[in-house]
Amino acid sequence: xxxxxxxxxxxxxxxxxxxxxxxxxxxxxxxxxxxxxxxxxxxxxxxxxxxxxxxxxxxxxxxxxxxxxxxxxxxxxxxxxxxxxxxxxxxxxxxxxxxxxxxxxxxxxxxxxxxxxxxxxxxxxxxxxxxxxxxxxxxxxxxxxxxxxxxxxxxxxxxxxxxxxxxxxxxxxxxxxxxxxxxxxxxxxxxxxxxxxxxxxxxxxxxxxxxxxxxxxxxxxxxxxxxxxxxxxxxxxxxxxxxxxxxxxxxxxxxxxxxxxxxxxxxxxxxxxxxxxxxxxxxxxxxxxxxxxxxxxxxxxxxxxxxxxxxxxxxxxxxxxxxxxxxxxxxxxxxxxxxxxxxxxxxxxxxxxxxxxxxxxxxxxxxxxxxxxxxxxxxxxxxxxxxxxxxxxxxxxxxxxxxxxxxxxxxxxxxxxxxxxxxxxxxxxxxxxxxxxxxxxxxxxxxx
Amino acid sequence: xxxxxxxxxxxxxxxxxxxxxxxxxxxxxxxxxxxxxxxxxxxxxxxxxxxxxxxxxxxxxxxxxxxxxxxxxxxxxxxxxxxxxxxxxxxxxxxxxxxxxxxxxxxxxxxxxxxxxxxxxxxxxxxxxxxxxxxxxxxxxxxxxxxxxxxxxxxxxxxxxxxxxxxxxxxxxxxxxxxxxxxxxxxxxxxxxxxxxxxxxxxxxxxxxxx
Numbered sequence: 001x002x003x004x005x006x007x008x009x010x011x012x013x014x015x016x017x018x019x020x021x022x023x024x025x026x027x028x029x030x031x032x033x034x035x036x037x038x039x040x041x042x043x044x045x046x047x048x049x050x051x052x053x054x055x056x057x058x059x060x061x062x063x064x065x066x067x068x069x070x071x072x073x074x075x076x077x078x079x080x081x082x083x084x085x086x087x088x089x090x091x092x093x094x095x096x097x098x099x100x101x102x103x104x105x106x107x108x109x110x111x112x113x114x115x116x117x118x119x120x121x122x123x124x125x126x127x128x129x130x131x132x133x134x135x136x137x138x139x140x141x142x143x144x145x146x147x148x149x150x151x152x153x154x155x156x157x158x159x160x161x162x163x164x165x166x167x168x169x170x171x172x173x174x175x176x177x178x179x180x181x182x183x184x185x186x187x188x189x190x191x192x193x194x195x196x197x198x199x200x201x202x203x204x205x206x207x208x209x210x211x212x213x214x215x216x217x218x219x220x221x222x223x224x225x226x227x228x229x230x231x232x233x234x235x236x237x238x239x240x241x242x243x244x245x246x247x248x249x250x251x252x253x254x255x256x257x258x259x260x261x262x263x264x265x266x267x268x269x270x271x272x273x274x275x276x277x278x279x280x281x282x283x284x285x286x287x288x289x290x291x292x293x294x295x296x297x298x299x300x301x302x303x304x305x306x307x308x309x310x311x312x313x314x315x316x317x318x319x320x321x322x323x324x325x326x327x328x329x330x331x332x333x334x335x336x337x338x339x340x341x342x343x344x345x346x347x348x349x350x351x352x353x354x355x356x357x358x359x360x361x362x363x364x365x366x367x368x369x370x371x372x373x374x375x376x377x378x379x380x381x382x383x384x385x386x387x388x389x390x391x392x393x394x395x396x397x398x399x400x401x402x403x404x405x406x407x408x409x410x411x412x413x414x415x416x417x418x419x420x421x422x423x424x425x426x427x428x429x430x431x432x433x434x435x436x437x438x439x440x441x442x443x444x445x446x447x448x
Numbered sequence: 449x450x451x452x453x454x455x456x457x458x459x460x461x462x463x464x465x466x467x468x469x470x471x472x473x474x475x476x477x478x479x480x481x482x483x484x485x486x487x488x489x490x491x492x493x494x495x496x497x498x499x500x501x502x503x504x505x506x507x508x509x510x511x512x513x514x515x516x517x518x519x520x521x522x523x524x525x526x527x528x529x530x531x532x533x534x535x536x537x538x539x540x541x542x543x544x545x546x547x548x549x550x551x552x553x554x555x556x557x558x559x560x561x562x563x564x565x566x567x568x569x570x571x572x573x574x575x576x577x578x579x580x581x582x583x584x585x586x587x588x589x590x591x592x593x594x595x596x597x598x599x600x601x602x603x604x605x606x607x608x609x610x611x612x613x614x615x616x617x618x619x620x621x622x623x624x625x626x627x628x629x630x631x632x633x634x635x636x637x638x639x640x641x642x643x644x645x646x647x648x649x650x651x652x653x654x655x656x657x658x659x
Contacts (some may be wrong), residue, residue: 191518299621
């Protein structure tokens with residue numbers, strides 16, 4: 001080899017080795033089973049559905065399951081958790097420990113007397129790997145609550161006919177799929193959900209604000225027919241939105257690893273943002289003291305703060321509430337199953353009004369439950385294996401004041417409980433089909 | 449030869465070698481974003497019947513690990529290591545499964561559709577399996593059947609023609625189901641409250657032969 005090629009060749013070989021090293025470190029690092037800093041041995045998750053509303057003086061069963069953390073990449077691995085619930089009768093001072101029993105199906109349970117005044121409770125569970133967690137996370141500082149039902153108004157819907165649905169009173173806005181000013185984004189394809197705008201709400205000036213998260217923006221649809229697009233940060237695929245009485249827009253970005261709540265001015269300027277105190281959130285609503293997020297696994301409402309700075313996760317957890325506060329010092333409580341749905345208006349620990357809605361057709365999710373007059377306006381899905389409608393119910397103290405069925409119009413997915421919003425005496429529905437989205441309005445009547 | 453001359457000859461060689469390697473191997477990695485699947489494998493083992501709880505734990509590991517159309521390989525660091533991949537492109541080689549691949553691996557199914565036995569797929573095994581969401585919806589394959597949605601329990605699934613998600617925890621206070629699913633590129637894989645049960649677009653699907 002000629003000497004003049006020796007140094008270029010040496011450089012070439014060294015450059016190649018450096019390049020190969022860079023690529024190897026980069027790729028292997030990204031696909032390592034447990035990269036440095038990974039949380040490979042976290043507790044896991046406690047699973048529980050709070051009963052919230054129970055017949056006074058009767059016992060109820062609290063049931064828990066545990067998904068263990070710290071799994072190894074090998075078959076099996078389910079742990080053997082154990083623990084207790086800590087129960088405090090309403091008005092009492094201290095919590096009383098009650099061991100959780102293991103049921104044949106593997107769940108942990110305890111039977112608790114509701115008493116005349118209801119009770120607070122939290123669970124403390126050890127996952128069998130030596131790690132302990134509480135649910136709710138703030139434990140005695142912000143426990144879960146069960147309200148006692150002494151009397152209630154029963155509404156029996158019978159069997160759903162799945163006949164004609166009620167057409168909207170009007171269609172407020174129609175938009176196509178796409179990215180233009182009169183369009184909303186659609187994220188669809190094989191082997192994934194068909195995702196449209198996640199949520200909407202009605203602003204104090206009558207504008208409809210739509211969370212067009214696929215296009216990373218808010219669409220503000222004014223009553224005069226004009227629209228405005230407000231770009232926002234949005235990392236996840238879906239989320240929820242609520243507009244406060246002062247026009248502030250609250251957005252829940254329900255990403256897979258860490259949900260975030262952001263607030264925006266009516267013009268779309270970012271005011272503040274904060275991580276959610278729990279791993280998952282499905283609803284954001286504006287309560288009497290600011291935004292509230294319905295979070296899992298606690299199924300409690302976490303206050304995220306209306307101001308700047310917003311509430312940090314620890315503050316959210318210590319302020320968690322079992323009921324969703326609304327105006328007038330009241331709160332709404334929902335506890336539903338396929339056979340019956342229970343609703344209550346509560347004031348502190350007192351039940352102001354309660355309803356038990358039954359149907360011989362399966363009940364689905366409760367899309368909306370808002371104070372209306374001296375009762376509630378409720379939207380609940382009614383379904384069988386082949387068909388479904390949303391049924392709008394006006395629950396009055398003495399029974400059902402009105403009811404009608406609404407086409408589900410759910411071609412594209414929204415946030416799970418954000419298809420309806422109530423503004424004044426008008427119920428709005430976000431509807432979709434292959435051609436696009438419309439915001440439809442239904443006049444409810446009566447006095448809100 | 450002076451040091452300066454040596455350096456002048458060495459540096460172009462260094463740059464050339466570095467450029468050549470990065471162009472030859474780095475460009476595909478760049479085009480495929482993180483090229484996460486470069487470190488994946490094809491490791492599996494056949495196992496006896498497993499419990500639904502074991503399958504749920506297996507699925508839980510994939511939560512927060514991303515979504516990849518046509519994919520099936522993930523680690524357990526609770527981070528999507530290939531965020532923002534262009535959607536609906538199987539060549540992006542990102543982390544995570546798609547919805548049907550996630551169900552296939554979480555249900556410990558075998559690639560042979562006539563074989564209802566269980567197979568443990570290691571997290572980093574890059575396998576999607578033979579079933580689409582639509583195939584699951586029809587109950588295709590020896591291990592799978594359709595069931596009434598009203599009778600489903602945890603780790604059963606709800607499938608439409610384009611999506612499938614498994615029940616993580618049934619019946620929340622608002623009467624939803626918490627679903628564990630690979631949802632979309634921006635969503636990733638995780639657990640969310642969903643209303644698939646009452647949606648006629650979705651069918652109940654069950655993996656048979658749990659322990």
